[in-house]
Amino acid sequence: MDVTLVAAPKMNPAQAEAVEHQNGPLLVLAGAGSGKTRVITHRIARLMERGVPAHMICALTFTNKAAAEMAERVEHLIKERGLGGKDGGKGLVISTFHSFGLMVLGRERKSLGGTFTIFDQGDCLSAVKEILSRTEAGKRLDASAIAARISNAKNAFISPEELEVREGDEYDEMAKIVYPRYQSALRNFKAFDFDDLVCEVARLWQQRADILDRWQKEYLYVLVDEYQDTNRAQLEVLRLLAGRHKNICVVGDDDQSIYAWRGADVRNILDFEEQFEGAKIVMLEQNYRSAAPILAVANAVIAKRTDSKYKKFLFTDKPGGEKVNLGVAPSPEAEAAYVAREIRRIISEEQRKPKDFAILYRSNGQAKLIEENLREQGVAYRMIGGQQFFERKEVKDLLAYLKLALNRSDEIALRRIVNYPPRGIGDTSIERLTQHALAKGWSLWQAIERVDALDGISTGARDGCKDIEKLVSDMRRQLIIERQKASVVARSLCEAVGLKKDIDATSPTPHAAARRWGNVEGFLAMLGRRETRVEAKGQDASAERELMAFLHALTLQMSEEEEDPGNVVTLSTLHGSKGLEFDIVYLIGCEEGLIPHTRSLEVKASDATVQDVEEERRLFYVGVTRARQRLFLLRCKHRVMRGKPAPRTPCRFLADIPEELYEAFEVKDASAMSVSEMATSAGNLLAMLDALGK
Secondary structure, eight states: OOOEEEEEEOHHHHHHHHHHOOOOOOOEEEOOOOSSHHHHHHHHHHHHHTTTTGGGGEEEEEHHHHHHHHHHHHHHHHHHHTTTTTGTTTEEEEEEEEHHHHHHHHHHHTTTTTEEEEEOOHHHHHHHHHHHTTTTTTTTSSSHHHHHHHHHHHHHOOOOTOOOTTOOOOHHHHHHHHHHHHHHHHHHHHEEETTTHOOOOOOHHHHOOOHHHHHHHHSSSEEESSSGGGHHHHHHHHHHHHHTTTOOEEEEEEGOOOOOOGGGHHHHHTTTTHSSOEEEEEOOOOSSSSOOHHHHHHHHHTTTSSSSSSSOOOOOOOOOOOOOEEEEESSHHHHHHHHHHHHHHHHHHHOOOOGGGGESSSSSGGHHHHHHHHHHHHHOEEEEEEOOOOHHHHHHHHHHHHHHHHHHOOOOHHHTTTTOOOOOOOOHHHHHHOOOOOHHHHHHHHHHTTGGSSSSSSSHHHHHHHHHHHHHHHHHHIIIOOOOOOHHHHHHHHHHHHHHHHHHSSSHHHHHHHHHHHHHHHHHHHHHHHHHHHHHOOOOOHHHHHHHHHHHHHHEEEEOOOOOOOOOOOEEEEETTTEEEEEEEEEOBBTTBBBBBBBHHOOOOOOOOOOHHHHHOOOOOOHHHEEEEEEEEESSSEEEEEEEEEOBOOGGGGGSSSSGEEEEEEOOOGGGHHHHHHHHHHHHHHHHHHHHOO
């Protein structure tokens, strides 16, 4: 069935071409602000118009927020066009790579040995630390660096046996030792880490042709957003999933590939035609976000890429726009003061909202002065990348109890709460329990269950072991046998262990205690809301299964922003700003050593150096293209280095911008403010303090 319809109105010719393509591989090179999400969502709707069942379409992206936005748009199109009959879009998969991997592993859990836990970043680091502690170099080496090397290996789809070591690199050598032990520990704990949600799917499909065949038949069309951010493991999943039908459409921008440090491989998009033969290529170059002067600067910078295969030129049909401003400040203090004052002025004089502004920088250390000056000016702000809700101690403690109730092999969760709140099981007792477990081939939980049969354990520790064993057993009984709601079980646990009492006792102030307990209440409320939604849908899943699904979902969401921050100025690193856009953008610290960063300029293999600098160029381009209406590029003449003022060299990317594309100006020293300016600043500060007092 092929219904002949034209693409949705208001689509430009390139967008329509991408939407109308049906079979075979398709690469859509979508420049910044060119409407790529619109293309993906309309392409899904077009496939359904042509008779493709929704349940045979799978669309993958990188964040839950992006997946939710895409799903909402597709749902609207399905209803608007009356697609899918009475079932609408039932069975359509729109998710992140990791959520998709979790779904696959969950459905194939019998082949994987049954129920499993997902370790978050903190759990993984704890496992690496435990393994390191049993090596001679354990106390000297940074566990985070070892964990990062293991994660990079997984992203590159390199097994422990295949991991290569650079000669003389102590961390590489230790990663080679720890990696296989870490994998073995995960399997003993019946756990997967975040990277495994992709890697283990690929390995399962490689090893089990029957399972791969089933999934290939299930999804006839595969779509991928932000393809430039995929790593080698994700490429392998896509190659296998689309290996039968070749109907894979990927949308991305090699000019915005900026995540090599976390495993993204720009070669995936550059080599798409080699990976998927006969691929059609469509370029989206019309920009719907930025004013023409901003695009002119972006084009000038990215045109100098030395590793580019596809040349794109962004254009807009919007007339006018202000020239980009290039400012030179005498110092970082003057730079920060200028930005804060200007934002305050524009908000006041132009009736702008704080949420219209963003301040972007290469390194988090640059934010301190900006924060101080925004506070002085009484301007509300948020900083992307702060501690997330699920990383707070009290929430992680409660999560550990719940994980342990579902999986007593989860040793990381057990070690976290075995003596929290304190129950007499100190470090010495845990070490002796561990030694007994290793000697007898038990898990740590089995050693706790059989503590009365073990030597060298104090009476207090024995009582503590019986306490934790009873707590977990009660939770399991309530969940599995009595089928009580997980939110009820979790609240009972808080009372049983005296969690609020301990929080009150260990918090520095009553206010801090109230905030921490509020986090616990917030978590319990979140769990309750999920249960209410499940009941509303008429689903009859067991409390155990629902809790497991909830905990798995949380692990996949921990790295994302919790909610809309409201009407505040955004402070962000350039990496953190990807996917965002603002009316007015200040990109500060445009100097050699900051952007491109010093690390990218270090002496190493010549090809690596070139690649690193080119990624920094793409990062600068991402920053420029976040701006819709106005863009300010700022740099300093001097910065204090090792206690002394040192001259700064302008960022090399500024030299790629023709002079006619920007307006240059000098930022005066913060100490040279006029009396009236200082009075205004002081007035803003007093107003802010007065508001806080109320």
